[in-house]
Amino acid sequence: xxxxxxxxxxxxxxxxxxxxxxxxxxxxxxxxxxxxxxxxxxxxxxxxxxxxxxxxxxxxxxxxxxxxxxxxxxxxxxxxxxxxxxxxxxxxxxxxxxxxxxxxxxxxxxxxxxxxxxxxxxxxxxxxxxx
Amino acid sequence: xxxxxxxxxxxxxxxxxxxxxxxxxxxxxxxxxxxxxxxxxxxxxxxxxxxxxxxxxxxxxxxxxxxxxxxxxxxxxxxxx
Amino acid sequence: xxxxxxxxxxxxxxxxxxxxxxxxxxxxxxxxxxxxxxxxxxxxxxxxxxxxxxxxxxxxxxxxxxxxxxxxxxxxxxxxxxxxxxxxxxxxxxxxxxxxxxxxxxxxxxxxxxxxxxxxxxxxxxxxxxxxxxxxxxxxxxxxxxxxxxxxxxxxxxxxxxxxxxxxxxxxxxxxxxxxxxxxxxxxxxxxxxxxxxxxxxxxxxxxxxxxxxxxxxxxxxxxxxxxxxxxxxxxxxxxxxxxxxxxxxxxxxxxxxxxxxxxxxxxxxxxxxx
Numbered sequence: 023x024x025x026x027x028x029x030x031x032x033x034x035x036x037x038x039x040x041x042x043x044x045x046x047x048x049x050x051x052x053x054x055x056x057x058x059x060x061x062x063x064x065x066x067x068x069x070x071x072x073x074x075x076x077x078x079x080x081x082x083x084x085x086x087x088x089x090x091x092x093x094x095x096x097x098x099x100x101x102x103x104x105x106x107x108x109x110x111x112x113x114x115x116x117x118x119x120x121x122x123x124x125x126x127x128x129x130x131x132x133x134x135x136x137x138x139x140x141x142x143x144x145x146x147x148x149x150x151x152x153x
Numbered sequence: 154x155x156x157x158x159x160x161x162x163x164x165x166x167x168x169x170x171x172x173x174x175x176x177x178x179x180x181x182x183x184x185x186x187x188x189x190x191x192x193x194x195x196x197x198x199x200x201x202x203x204x205x206x207x208x209x210x211x212x213x214x215x216x217x218x219x220x221x222x223x224x225x226x227x228x229x230x231x232x233x234x
Numbered sequence: 235x236x237x238x239x240x241x242x243x244x245x246x247x248x249x250x251x252x253x254x255x256x257x258x259x260x261x262x263x264x265x266x267x268x269x270x271x272x273x274x275x276x277x278x279x280x281x282x283x284x285x286x287x288x289x290x291x292x293x294x295x296x297x298x299x300x301x302x303x304x305x306x307x308x309x310x311x312x313x314x315x316x317x318x319x320x321x322x323x324x325x326x327x328x329x330x331x332x333x334x335x336x337x338x339x340x341x342x343x344x345x346x347x348x349x350x351x352x353x354x355x356x357x358x359x360x361x362x363x364x365x366x367x368x369x370x371x372x373x374x375x376x377x378x379x380x381x382x383x384x385x386x387x388x389x390x391x392x393x394x395x396x397x398x399x400x401x402x403x404x405x406x407x408x409x410x411x412x413x414x415x416x417x418x419x420x421x422x423x424x425x426x427x428x429x430x431x432x433x434x435x436x437x438x439x440x441x442x443x444x445x446x447x448x449x450x451x452x453x454x455x456x457x458x459x460x461x462x463x464x465x466x467x468x469x470x471x472x473x474x475x476x477x478x479x480x481x482x483x484x485x486x487x488x489x490x491x492x493x494x495x496x497x498x499x500x501x502x503x504x505x506x507x508x509x
Contacts, residue, residue: 101273122311
């Protein structure tokens with residue numbers, strides 16, 4: 023029992039990421055409003071980015087910018103002292119691409135609103151079937 | 154990494170996410186989503202990912218909130234859920 | 235629908251929790267992600283590229299090909315927003331409104347009449363309200379500093395957090411701030427749609443052009459060390475300069491795309507009234 027509790031406590035970060043991801047997924051499936059769906063999509067996306075960034079964390083490591091300056095030319099760099107920079111690189115571009123796709127999604131929502139005069143999914147479906 | 158701060162901000166992130174989805178006003182949802190992004194940025198800066206935190210502070214909390222507000226302004230604030 | 239959604243979410247969450255139990259312990263330095271490739275980047279990037287910020291070095295040099303297509307994705311998102319929303323059909327308004335800049339006198343012209351272009355009068359919309367004086371003045375003071383900071387972020391990305399993506403977004407945000415504090419028409423007058431479209435393409439072209447230049451000098455695509463002959467520096471410094479060129483390209487592309495998306499979304503493609 024204490025073994026289980028210590029496992030649960032040691033990985034509390036992962037449980038909260040899964041919670042966030044599931045909140046986003048639930049909003050994408052269940053919410054009726056298109057803008058709410060887009061908000062859910064963004065929450066899902068940031069939860070995944072959060073998970074990736076947390077992979078790179080190292081105990082006792084500092085930020086991935088190497089100490090430099092005059093008199094430190096012969097400074098030897100140890101990989102243990104710095105946080106893993108690779109997930110940061112992957113996720114940095116993912117955030118900027120995410121905002122670009124957000125723009126496209128909002129443009130589609132505006133287009134739908136201009137055509138059907140509503141953002142609610144069931145009303146749009148009723149109008150599409152009624153025609 | 155200091156775990157009490159980490160846990161407090163993680164709780165705030167979850168609260169902001171649920172709030173952004175529960176509130177019955179799209180303008181309020183977009184502002185709450187901006188606060189969610191900013192909490193996320195704090196979380197990344199205490200994890201040591203400074204570049205990612207910087208990007209999120211400028212992109213997520215800044216520009217994407219503006220996009221949301223602009224889209225809500227061009228459509229409607231009303232929502233049923 | 236709610237019950238189906240809850241079931242799907244519960245099942246997926248259970249699978250994820252089951253999988254998360256096998257993850258390496260939190261912040262473990264010996265986890266698989268931190269042992270395979272990243273020690274090489276951390277230990278060698280300073281002597282291979284002379285860039286202290288490892289994230290910048292990996293972003294623009296080791297993984298430069300990846301970042302080039304991320305920039306292309308951003309460019310195409312801007313183009314898609316334009317094609318989705320922009321209303322190209324010129325609908326003639328019933329009457330046009332012009333405002334004298336100095337005195338604030340507004341005149342209305344009937345259908346079919348047009349004001350000859352002059353500096354004294356500006357065209358406005360029927361529902362035009364003057365921008366708030368305090369907001370306008372505060373933004374006027376703030377915007378130059380925001381732009382200066384953005385240029386610093388792009389240029390100093392080698393030594394501190396920052397780079398082309400962040401600097402480009404901040405530059406775009408300063409123009410968006412101008413459009414919010416004044417109105418969209420005066421923002422578009424200062425930065426026209428044509429200029430934005432050209433800048434958007436030029437940013438991607440600078441990135442791809444840097445790669446093609448390396449190709450012309452008989453090296454691999456995006457291998458900046460061959461630029462040493464052109465720039466008259468040693469190959470390691472040449473890689474650092476190549477990263478800077480690429481970051482400038484990324485900055486220009488991101489700047490133009492952010493403004494383009496904002497202009498289209500906030501006016502629903504009409505380019506008349508913004509937020």
